[in-house]
Amino acid sequence: MSQLRRIVVGYNFLPAGELALRAALTLAGRSEAALYLLHVVESSPPYHTLRLPTPTEERLAEIVLKRRAQLKELAESPELSRVHVETDVHFGKPFVELITACRSWHGDLIVVGANTRGEEQFLGSTGERVLRKAPVPVLIAKRAFPVGPKTILIPTDFSSCAKQAAEEALALVRGVGGRAVFLHVLDILYIYPAAYGAEAVLLPPVSPEDLEPEWQEFLQGLPLAGLSWEKQTREGRAAQTIAEAATESGVDLVVMGTHGRTGLAHILLGSVTEKVVRLTGCSVLTVRPDAFRFELP
Numbered sequence: 001m002s003q004l005r006r007i008v009v010g011y012n013f014l015p016a017g018e019l020a021l022r023a024a025l026t027l028a029g030r031s032e033a034a035l036y037l038l039h040v041v042e043s044s045p046p047y048h049t050l051r052l053p054t055p056t057e058e059r060l061a062e063i064v065l066k067r068r069a070q071l072k073e074l075a076e077s078p079e080l081s082r083v084h085v086e087t088d089v090h091f092g093k094p095f096v097e098l099i100t101a102c103r104s105w106h107g108d109l110i111v112v113g114a115n116t117r118g119e120e121q122f123l124g125s126t127g128e129r130v131l132r133k134a135p136v137p138v139l140i141a142k143r144a145f146p147v148g149p150k151t152i153l154i155p156t157d158f159s160s161c162a163k164q165a166a167e168e169a170l171a172l173v174r175g176v177g178g179r180a181v182f183l184h185v186l187d188i189l190y191i192y193p194a195a196y197g198a199e200a201v202l203l204p205p206v207s208p209e210d211l212e213p214e215w216q217e218f219l220q221g222l223p224l225a226g227l228s229w230e231k232q233t234r235e236g237r238a239a240q241t242i243a244e245a246a247t248e249s250g251v252d253l254v255v256m257g258t259h260g261r262t263g264l265a266h267i268l269l270g271s272v273t274e275k276v277v278r279l280t281g282c283s284v285l286t287v288r289p290d291a292f293r294f295e296l297p
Contacts, residue, residue: 004031008107010098010126011037011071016113016141023141023283024111025083030175033108034084037075038101039067040094064089095129102136111139114277128274131258131286137168139285140277149178150252155242155276156184158214161257163222165287169255170223172285178252179228182219183245184211185238208233239275246280255285 009024011017021037028035041063071087074080086105090097102110112127131138154169156162166182173180186206211233219231234241246254258273277284 004033004108006036006105006107006109007033008036008038008098008102008105008110010094010110010112010130011039011074012094012113013039013067013070014113018113019141019144020111020113020139022144023113023139025080026145026176027109027111027139028083032083034086035080036101036105036107037071037085037087038098039071039087039089040097041067041089041091042093060091064091094126095133098126098130099134102134107136109137109139110134111141113141127277131274131277135288137285137287139283141283142281143283145252145283150176151178151250152180153242153246153249153251153254154180154182155238155254155256155272156182156218158184158218159257161287161289163218164289165255165257166218166222168285168287170227172253172255173227173229174223179230181245181249181251182229182231183242184215184231184233185241186211186233186235187238208235238272239279242272242276243279246282251280251282253283253285254280255287258286258288 004027007024007028009020011021017039024035027033041060067089068087071089075085075087088101090101098110098112101107110130112130114125114127127138127140131140150173152169152173154166156166170180186208215231215233232245234245236244242254242256245251254276256273256276273284273286277286
């Protein structure tokens with residue numbers, strides 16, 4: 001994604017959609033990328049199991065025509081005149097249509113807005129499903145990017161996926177200015193889970209100093225020349241500590257990988273990445289490892 005050329009934006013005519021559009025516009029302005037605004041009309045309403053009237057095909061067709069006209073008007077507005085914008089409206093499930101459109105349009109990034117009124121607002125949302133299944137990086141936009149230099153937090157577990165995320169993050173730092181903050185969380189409460197009747201075993205004590213070789217290996221080869229950056233090692237629970245660090249450092253964006261050292265699907269996603277998206281007040285960009293492919297159902 002370092003060469004950001006095509007950004008797919010999930011636009012739903014709600015505040016979350018506006019957040020996604022604003023974030024995408026900021027990135028497009030820096031990289032001269034094109035935008036694809038997609039609104040999805042669900043053919044099966046969210047409450048179809050209740051005894052509520054189901055829209056007729058004629059009514060759904062009217063909605064699609066209206067939304068297409070609204071998107072076209074938005075694309076032609078002065079605010080969007082500085083970027084190339086394409087628009088469309090699809091029927092179906094929002095997360096499926098966003099990912100399908102991204103593949104067809106050869107998108108480099110999907111941007112989805114998220115509510116920020118608590119973790120329950122993200123659970124089961126379109127953003128969560130896109131984050132889990134998209135083959136490209138996903139930006140969950142929670143607030144507008146400020147004008148000027150930005151602070152980007154880069155959590156790492158020293159895995160290859162984390163290094164890929166760091167490379168994308170540094171490309172953004174170089175493009176927008178600001179600084180990078182690398183963070184490793186030493187989860188001292190982690191235990192090996194009991195299995196096959198064996199007792200759980202505590203990890204041996206590890207100090208931040210013990211991780212210096214890991215840091216050196218991880219940072220080696222990253223394009224840090226000319227950038228403002230720092231590294232931190234903190235103790236605590238991973239997701240909570242990342243969220244706290246983001247608040248303390250006034251972070252504008254968290255960039256992190258979706259899979260950790262195990263390489264297993266959802267082993268980091270769900271246990272850390274999704275929790276970070278839920279807990280932080282800032283936007284989060286997730287990067288999936290190249291070797292991982294998630295096929296849609």
